[in-house]
Structure formats: structure tokens, C-alpha cells
Amino acid sequence: MDIEPFALERWFARYEHDADIMLAESGIRSLDADRFDTDVGELGYVVPTNGDPELRATIAEQYDRDAAEVCCTCGAQEANLLVFLTLLDDADHAVVVTPTYQSLRSVPESLGEVTTVALDPPTWDLDVESVADAIRRETSLVVLNNPNNPTGRYLSEETVRAVYDLAADADAYLLCDEVYRLLAEDPLPPVASMGEYGISTSSVTKAYGLAGLRFGWLAGPAEVVDAAWDWKDYTTISPGQFGQHLARQALDQREAILAENRTVAAENRSITREWVERHDLSWHDPVGVNGFVTVPDGFESGEAFCRRVVEEEGVVLAPGETFGHPDRFRIGFGLPTETLREGIQRVDSVLHDDR
Template structure:
């Protein structure tokens, strides 16, 4: 088995440590730990290792699923990884259809286990051609993969489109796996895919919408056979979810949830308007995103998205994500979930790099 290097993570490894401002982060700003009770008691494993049964039942209710159809994981990354391990290479086939551009793990991991056909969203509106997905599905397809809202574009595909995707997958006895890590940043979130029926799988975590990346706490929800297979694989990865993560997650998804999500949605909306005004001032464009990621056209005067992003970070100390890492070299990804004052300062530095390049031409 071979797997491609994770381009975005390698980019971050090169620049993030020494940069002044991170405008490539894809989640909302982190909450302070002081807002939660941090004492989970004895520091042992979570028992049972798939997660506290009562908490799993509470999460399952959100998806019209039982506790046995929920597996707690170390973030969405592990939830997705375990899903692919469980779905590919067995009787269901070793082929995946993945809607791109998207987070690299959603196509590189299944490609390492089997084969992948990608179906690209159509810029500049990043519309999803369901017919193209249907044509890509074969009798060997085990899973169709979509990230909704999408990373990096911020496109939120509507309920009708997702239902059509689900029907297309189910017609071939394939699952529809939806990475929904940004879903609760929407003002009116769609029903999760795992609530749509037997072939729906949802993955998410408290990382992006809740501002709790350091918990490393997420879950996979769906068909019991998939959950049991994923739990079997989890015995060989992290064994159990984080005890601290589960302890704080119970609080964050309990009585404090409405307050946290409203606060984060307000911050996302305020910052989105600031970025939209900045884009207009520089005669750039984007698709107005849901969440805290946007895919912006590269300014004139730069050879590529990498040239632009490297110039910005090396001259001004601001990290952006080159669109080339997502297969679109004429765009760059900006994350605007950080505190507003920090966002405004970062944008002013990026403006300086754009103006200086324009004056040097």
C-alpha cells in the first residue's frame, strides 16, 4: 500500500510555525478551555472503547440512529479513515467516487486502499453534476464521498442534490459518505446524510464548527455493519476516543451548545463580510461560502497560486493555502474563522503583498 504525501499538511509544516498570522486555518477560532469543566476523573480508557453508551445514544438521536450506529473517534480524520478501511476491499467493492476539490484525505486514503474516480465541481459556482457522479459509479463502487459544506470552496449543496447523490449510490448498493464537519456553521443546516436511510454515513467532529480542535473528538454514524467494522479497525488505531475529549464534548453538545454555535455563526458571518469587502477592493472573486473557508481567485501579477501564497508568507508572514493543492491553480484558500482583529490585520498584510507586486511589474 502506498499513499500520496498530504500536500496541505506539508505546506503548513514548512510555513506555519514561523508565520505571524494563519489565514489558511479551516475552522472557527478555538474556545478557551476555562469555559469547561476539565476534570474527567480517573485517567483511563473510555469504556466501552467505542464511546459512552448514553452519550452515543444522545448523538444517535440527532441522526435518527441508535447508540449501536454511532462510533466515537479521534476527530473527523479518524472517522473517515476507519470508514474507508471498513468499506473498501470487501464484498462491496474497492472503488470510490469522490467529489472534488476537497480535503485530500477524502481521496488519497481510498486511493491507497482501492481505486478512485473524481468528479469535479464546476467553477465559478462550484455546482455539482449529479449525472457525472451517476456515470462514475460502477458495480464495484463501495462508496460515494462528498464534503458538504465543501472544503475549500464553501459551497453548500442543497437537500435535493444530496438526495439525488444518495439515490444514485443506493441504486448500486453503495454508501454515501458525507463529511459534515462544517454543517453546523450554516444558519439553517441540512439534515445529516446518516438520517437519510440505510446507505447514509455521516462523519463530523467538534473541530470546525465548535472551535474545539484540540479535543480530537468526532464520530461516525451509519449502518450498524459499517460501524462494527470500523470499531474493529479502531482497535488497531487509537483503541478508544480521548477521555478528555468525550468529557468536554458532553458539555459542548449539551446545554452550552446553542450558545457556542450562535457565537461561532455570528463570528463567521461578521468575518465573511470583511473578507467579501476585501475581495471587492482587490477586484478578486469567490463563491460566497458557508462555513469559514473561501476559494478566492489569485490576483494578477502572480504566476500561480503557489507563487502568490509563497510571496505572501515570505514577505508578510501570513499563511494562505495554494489552490494548486486542491487541483485549481488559479485560486487560493482563505480561512476566516480567526478573531476579527487578527483577520483584519492579516488581510492588510496580504494587501501589501498584492500592491507591492503590482508596483514592481
């Protein structure tokens, strides 16, 4: 099994550690641990290894499913991996909507054959007929990320249901990575609630501001969840005890935490929108905390712009090349508001120097 290097992570590895401000972070600002009871007691394995049954039942309620149809994982990244390992092999085919978080394309490509269907800039609309044309007899999986990373595009319920119906008619599953869903003011129904061919993955990382817990889950039909659990025995065995302990508390505080985080996201989106417009740049006004912005005049590519910003001002942005779009860069505006303001001011220094 060959897999291409994860371009975004390699970019972060090169620059993030020594930078002052991470203006490419894709989640909301992190919560402090002192908000929670951090005494987990004995640090043994989570038993059963697919997650505490009561916690799985709590998660399952979001998807109109039961505890047996949820598997807890080490972040959404593992949840997605387990689905791919379960549903794809050399004889299988997947349809992946792009641009997207690279693992949602690269991992399927390492396991089977992939056809990509591109969102159409600048509004990043999805042509459902293009998805229909891409589906084959051997297609076992269609992959979405909604709201989308990096563009922030939130496809409508009508569009997602149309894609679900296409997948179901082809006896294929629709996997939707929904880590940003709960940052929307009016979240759409999750894909796992749409029927037996729907699979949702998520975590407490992006919407809850708890990236360090590395706690996520997948929800879907029992046959997929059970098979994913079989694969999990060969990956992390169980989610972390500490992550599960705090995630349970975060879900208990769900409404309060999400309300706070949506407020931060809305304020920061407004600040970033004003900055984008002030520099005559463009983006699709995003849902979530990522924007995919056109490269300023005077820079030959997203990477050239982002490299100058980080090397001169210590601010990390994400070049569009890591998502297949060298004419753009990703900005993450979920960090604390004052840090966002400082980061934008530093980027301003580069743009003013270039004029």
C-alpha cells in the same frame, strides 16, 4: 499500501510554526478551556472504546439513529479513515467529488480504485448525472464533503438526496464529511438521516471551535459502524478521555456555542467578502469559514502568491495547488475578527507593493 504526501499539511509544516498569522485555518476560532470543567478525573481508557453510551446517544439524536449506530473517534479524520478501511479494498471502487480535503481522495486511492467527479467552477455546482456515469458495478462508496472544503459550496438537499439515491440504487454507501454543516444558518438534514446507505462524519473541531480535543464520530448503519469499531481497535483503540469529557459539555451547550460561532463566521465572511471584491478577485460566497479565491493578477500561481505572502508578511494562506487548482488559494476567515483584519492588511501590503 502507498499514499501520496498530504500536500496541505506539508505546506503548513513548512510555514505555520514560524508565521505570525494563520489565515488558512479551516475552523472557527478556538474556545478557551476555562469555559469548561477540565477535571476529567482518572485518565484511563474510554470504556467502552467506541465512546460513552450516553454521549453516543446524544450524538445519534442528530441523525435519527441510536447509540449503537455511532462510533466516537479521534477527530473526523479517524472517522473517515475507519469508513474507508471498512468499505474499500483492492476489488472495490469509490466515487469522490472534488475538490475536497485531500484525505477524502487520497486514502480511498490507496485502498482501491477511485473515479473523481469535479465540481464545476465558478459556482462549484455538482452534475448529478456525472456521478451516475461514474458509478460502476463494483462501486461500494460515494464520497462528499458538504459544505465543501475548500470552496465553501453547500450543495442543496435536493442534490444530496439525488446522490444518495444513486448510491443506494447501486448498493453503495454515501459518506458525507459534514464538519462544517452546523456553521450554516439553516443546516441541511445530515446524510446519515437519509436512509440505510447514509454515513455522516463530523467532530467538535470546525463548528464548535475545539480542534485541540481531537474528538469526532461517525454515524450510520450498524453493520458499518460495528465494522469500523473493529478497525478502531487497531488505530487509537478509544477516543481520548479528556476530549470526550469536554466534548460532552460542548454538546450540552450546543445551541449557545453554535450561535456564537455563526455570528463570528457571518461577521468575518462579510469582512473577507469586501476584501475579495475590493481587489477584483472572485469566489463562491461560502458556507462555513473557507473561501476559494482567484489568484491576484501578477502572480503565476496560487503557490507563488502564498509563498510571497508568508515570506514577506508572515501570513499563511493555502495554495490552490494543494486542492488541484493552481489558479486559486484558500483563505480561512474563522479566526478572531481582529486577527483576521490584521492578516488581511498584511496581505494588502503584498498586493499594493505588486502594483
